[in-house]
Amino acid sequence: MQMRGSEFIQRFNQYCPEWLAEEGDPIGLHIGTLNKEVDRIMMSLDVRPAVVAEAIDKKIDLLIVKHPPIFRPVSRLTTDDVQTKMYADLIKHDIAVFAAHTNMDIIENGLNDWFCDALDVLDTKYLIHTHxxxxxxxxxxxxxxxxxxxxxxxxxxxxxxxxxxxxxxxxxxxxxxxxxxxxxxxxxxxxxxxxxxxxxxxxxxxxxxxxxxxxxxxxxxxxxxxxxxxxxxxxxxxxNYGIGRVGNLAKAIPTDEFIAKVKATFQLEGLRVVYPHTAKKMIKRVAICGGSGEKFYRDALAANADVYITGDVYYHTAHDMQETGMLVIDPGHYIESLCKEKMVALFEQWKNEEDWTVDFFVSETSTNPFSFK
Ligand SMILES: [Zn+2]
The missing domain is CATH 3.30.70.120 (Alpha-Beta Plaits)
Structure with a gap:
């Protein structure tokens, strides 16, 4: 059955409603229209020039992303600027872009739950209440x-x-x-x-x-x-709904073993660790907030976490964290790319339920700007 973009987003919003996003989060349709037939839908973490090139190459009609591409108001739509050229290219090729951001972090069975599943964290509840x-x-x-x-x-x-x-x-x-x-x-x-x-x-x-x-x-x-x-x-x-998750490992494991587990789970070349001055030897209670969650580290402490996993930790915040007794692991923001495969698996499930004829693609482009040498 032919499907319209709006029909797909209606199903998407049932799973990941827009009202669950944090206030001011610019989610939703960013570019193009949903009022058209869609045959090919791709999931990406970010919109970058290489992702746009991939979408054009794969003849994508609708791009679903975790990070809203137009985060700040656009004052000019010139094609000499890399960022605005992406928007122009997407419009030129009739590729609609739809973003689900903090609502994907907050929703039950969303990104933070997938992180917990990947790290065998059980009995989870949200870290910070939002709704x-x-x-x-x-x-x-x-x-x-x-x-x-x-x-x-x-x-x-x-x-x-x-x-x-x-x-x-x-x-x-x-x-x-x-x-x-x-x-x-x-x-x-x-x-x-x-x-x-x-x-x-x-x-x-x-x-x-x-x-x-x-x-x-x-x-x-x-x-x-x-x-x-x-x-x-x-x-x-x-x-009640909230962002981030906290839960327990089935049994306590040595701190270095847990760090190695995080590294292996997300297939990282390296990660940053803030060891507290009074480091615990074993890890049992784990708090996690994908993306940039450093502002929530006190909530992780209040939840008695032995470790807090989040990305983009700032130097001076790391100093504060180091005094707390809680280990902090910064695996980078890019672990959120887990959402690509997980979301497409959900899309395929909906396709079976709804009898759609659409094709789904996981973007193959890495949009991680960092590497380790
Ligand atoms: Zn993010």
Whole structure:
């Protein structure tokens, strides 16, 4: 089945919603349009001239990236400047560019979870809280004979998910009473005649972020001209999200062995280590935040981490870190390139589910500016 760019991004956003990004993060569509058919989609960490050349060569229609390419406002679109020439080349070849950045770091089963999986870090939770999504409850009244269908529609729209349980609901049966006036066009009953119907009240919970689609699904499925329903906020239930992860190794391992494990896992030529003056001999509790997470090192300390793994550590911050007793490993920002294969594996899964005919590509270009000599 031919697919439009907007259709792919709709599926992408279900997994990695834009509202999960940090405030001011310029995610989303950066270049081109999603209002076109797409046959070839490529995943890259960055947009660099070599990536653009690869995309042109592979006849890519849509490029998905972790790092938003237009991070600062563009004041000129000249092709003599390397950065803006990339934008012009992408437009010239009708290659759309879409970025998911901090939302990919925060989402469950996202990049920081993949890092934990790669390093055998278990029992993980987020390191820094970023978002709370409140839960709401919908109570809808339908004729008894429509209750089963309504429960199904609500579950398909994503209502009733609670922990490891799906399609949860509560139904109570009762009597609905109404009198249609002469303007009404009632599904059941006649104008000006008091009516009573055996009705079911169905209650489901849902996150507030899904309200629009759940309400729309309910209204479409409801047989009545004027559906009766209530939506109310819940004080006792919420979903929390955060950036970075902290968890434990199955058993403590010597510090140098853990450093070697990080190096081998991410196939690094080298990495930087900030040894504390009072270095621990064993590592059990691991905190990690991909990208540039040095500003969160106190959160890693507060979470009792033996080691904090993050990129782009600054010299003076490293001095502060060294006094804490916590080991810090800086494997570089480029370990985030793990997202390329992981995302494309997800894309392939969606392709099977949705019966798309699109081809996906993992960018083969290394965009790591650093090397070790
Ligand atoms: Zn990054």
């Amino acid at each position: 709370t999504v409140k839960m709401k409850k919908l109570a809808v009244y339908v004729p008894h004979t429509d209750a089963k269908k309504m429960r199904q529609v609500l579950a398909e729209a994503g209502a009733g998910e609670q922990g490891d349980y799906q399609a949860t609901s509560f139904t109570v049966n009762g009597t609905g009473r109404f009198t249609p006036n002469s303007e009404a066009n009632p599904t059941i009953g006649s104008a000006n005649v008091p009516e009573q119907v055996q009705e079911s009240k169905i209650e489901v919970i849902f996150p507030e972020t899904k309200q629009a689609e759940i309400e729309a699904a309910m209204l479409t499925a409801h047989p009545y001209e004027e559906p009766a329903y209530d939506i109310y906020p819940l004080d006792n239930l919420a979903e």
